[in-house]
Amino acid sequence: MEIRKIDAAVVTETVKKLYLDMNYHIGDDILTALKKASETESSPIGRNVLSQLIENNKIASDEEIPICQDTGMAVLFVEYGDRVVIENGSFEEAVQQGVRSAYIDGYLRKSVVRDPVFDRINTKDNTPAIIYTTIVPGDKIHILAGCKGFGSENMSAIKMLTPSAGIEGVKKFILDTVAYAGPNPCPPIVVGVGLGGTFEKAAMLAKKATLRPIDSKNPDKRYSELEYELLSEINTMGFGPAGLGGSNTALGVNIEVFPTHIAGMPVAVNICCHAARHKEAEI
Amino acid sequence: MVKKITLPLTDEAIKDLKAGDSVLISGSMLTGRDAAHKRLFELIEKGESLPVEIEGEVIYYVGPAPAKPGHAVGPAGPTSSYRMDKYTPALLDRGLKGMIGKGARNREVIDSMIKNGCVYFAAIGGAAALISRSIKKAETLAYEDLGTEAIYRFYVEDFPAIVAIDSKGNSILVQSDKH
Ligand code: SF4
Numbered sequence: 019m020e021i022r023k024i025d026a027a028v029v030t031e032t033v034k035k036l037y038l039d040m041n042y043h044i045g046d047d048i049l050t051a052l053k054k055a056s057e058t059e060s061s062p063i064g065r066n067v068l069s070q071l072i073e074n075n076k077i078a079s080d081e082e083i084p085i086c087q088d089t090g091m092a093v094l095f096v097e098y099g100d101r102v103v104i105e106n107g108s109f110e111e112a113v114q115q116g117v118r119s120a121y122i123d124g125y126l127r128k129s130v131v132r133d134p135v136f137d138r139i140n141t142k143d144n145t146p147a148i149i150y151t152t153i154v155p156g157d158k159i160h161i162l163a164g165c166k167g168f169g170s171e172n173m174s175a176i177k178m179l180t181p182s183a184g185i186e187g188v189k190k191f192i193l194d195t196v197a198y199a200g201p202n203p204c205p206p207i208v209v210g211v212g213l214g215g216t217f218e219k220a221a222m223l224a225k226k227a228t229l230r231p232i233d234s235k236n237p238d239k240r241y242s243e244l245e246y247e248l249l250s251e252i253n254t255m256g257f258g259p260a261g262l263g264g265s266n267t268a269l270g271v272n273i274e275v276f277p278t279h280i281a282g283m284p285v286a287v288n289i290c291c292h293a294a295r296h297k298e299a300e301i
Numbered sequence: 302m303v304k305k306i307t308l309p310l311t312d313e314a315i316k317d318l319k320a321g322d323s324v325l326i327s328g329s330m331l332t333g334r335d336a337a338h339k340r341l342f343e344l345i346e347k348g349e350s351l352p353v354e355i356e357g358e359v360i361y362y363v364g365p366a367p368a369k370p371g372h373a374v375g376p377a378g379p380t381s382s383y384r385m386d387k388y389t390p391a392l393l394d395r396g397l398k399g400m401i402g403k404g405a406r407n408r409e410v411i412d413s414m415i416k417n418g419c420v421y422f423a424a425i426g427g428a429a430a431l432i433s434r435s436i437k438k439a440e441t442l443a444y445e446d447l448g449t450e451a452i453y454r455f456y457v458e459d460f461p462a463i464v465a466i467d468s469k470g471n472s473i474l475v476q477s478d479k480h
Contacts, residue, residue: 063323081369083372087364128448201404261405263473
């Protein structure tokens with residue numbers, strides 16, 4: 019078993035690049051979905067909003083400025099190969115440094131406060147980033163990175179349903195959460211759903227679901243059909259682009275699942291806006 | 302049809318604005334979001350003077366990203382307005398004439414808008430790079446310690462927005478019946 023050495027500076031550079039890239043250049047999945055939405059949108063104001071969002075993404079990309087002023091809180095899902103050793107630093111600090119330099123050098127907004135309740139003082143470099151690491155076999159590091167704006171994060175919810183609630187209970191909770199969010203989370207939205215696991219596992223799955231490209235489907239047909247059905251239902255709610263009315267309230271629904279306990283059926287809904295920024299890299 | 306309007310808004314101009322109107326705004330406006338609102342509200346409650354006169358002004362709920370060299374301001378789209386709801390009626394009573402933000406407002410805000418003859422515009426959430434092109438100059442007015450949350454004065458030309466709730470309380474926002 020050979021060990022692979024990776025310099026901490028390589029991790030830092032990779033993370034920095036991911037954050038600059040995602041904040042300036044929206045993914046093709048979102049851009050394609052916005053274009054499709056502008057073709058199907060029933061409301062004239064809605065069509066106008068969608069064309070401005072497409073134009074906005076182009077300006078951001080051309081000028082290399084953030085798509086949205088809320089450049090979010092950094093969240094990373096890392097698969098860390100068990101044969102990797104970091105040289106000249108620690109993995110954790112290398113990632114934090116990557117986020118720090120992206121936010122400082124890239125003119126991204128620093129939106130993190132050091133204490134949630136008592137002293138809400140800005141940390142001035144957008145750290146700490148939230149890092150979820152899983153150890154996997156191998157000699158590579160895979161990073162799935164996102165930045166999450168809080169206009170939509172604040173509209174998210176979790177519920178510990180019990181098995182008797184069934185599929186109807188799951189659907190109702192997801193649709194109620196989206197309806198409660200209404201015009202606030204910058205529709206058209208991306209809905210990330212986590213089903214199963216424990217309380218925190220469901221929430222993490224929901225976050226991960228928001229980072230999945232929206233033109234992808236859950237591999238299990240039962241869940242991909244549920245994604246489609248929920249998306250259709252959400253788009254009849256009428257909130258529309260920017261919440262000003264219309265037939266495109268969501269661009270996609272992504273569901274992630276995990277085994278759960280005999281007594282439970284946790285469901286978490288993480289709402290993300292059309293500025294669904296995510297990128298991945300492998301080192 | 303797009304209406305061109307100039308700040309400061311006269312009472313007549315406000316009356317002419319109807320929910321659903323697309324507007325291009327020129328002139329100067331204040332900015333402020335959560336932390337600045339909290340401070341202004343506390344001063345009003347204590348009956349103290351404000352660091353910035355808000356009478357006759359329009360306030361934009363925004364926390365811009367830093368400006369790249371050569372840009373007047375960084376991307377600057379609206380933030381969610383409902384978080385300002387708690388503080389808004391006090392500001393409207395104090396003479397604030399308009400607000401620009403995104404998303405829903407509560408009943409107290411709408412009632413206070415009708416009482417005081419005010420207007421609420423929606424800017425497009427997430428269209429921050431596009432919107433920043435209409436902001437020609439930004440000056441810090443107060444609460445510099447709050448960084449992005451400070452109160453700025455923005456000088457704008459053809460800032461794109463939509464009348465979301467007019468001075469009669471008519472709204473085009475699709476509100477949720479869950480609230
Ligand atoms: S919800 Fe998204 S698009 Fe809207 S302001 Fe926040 S980050 Fe930007």
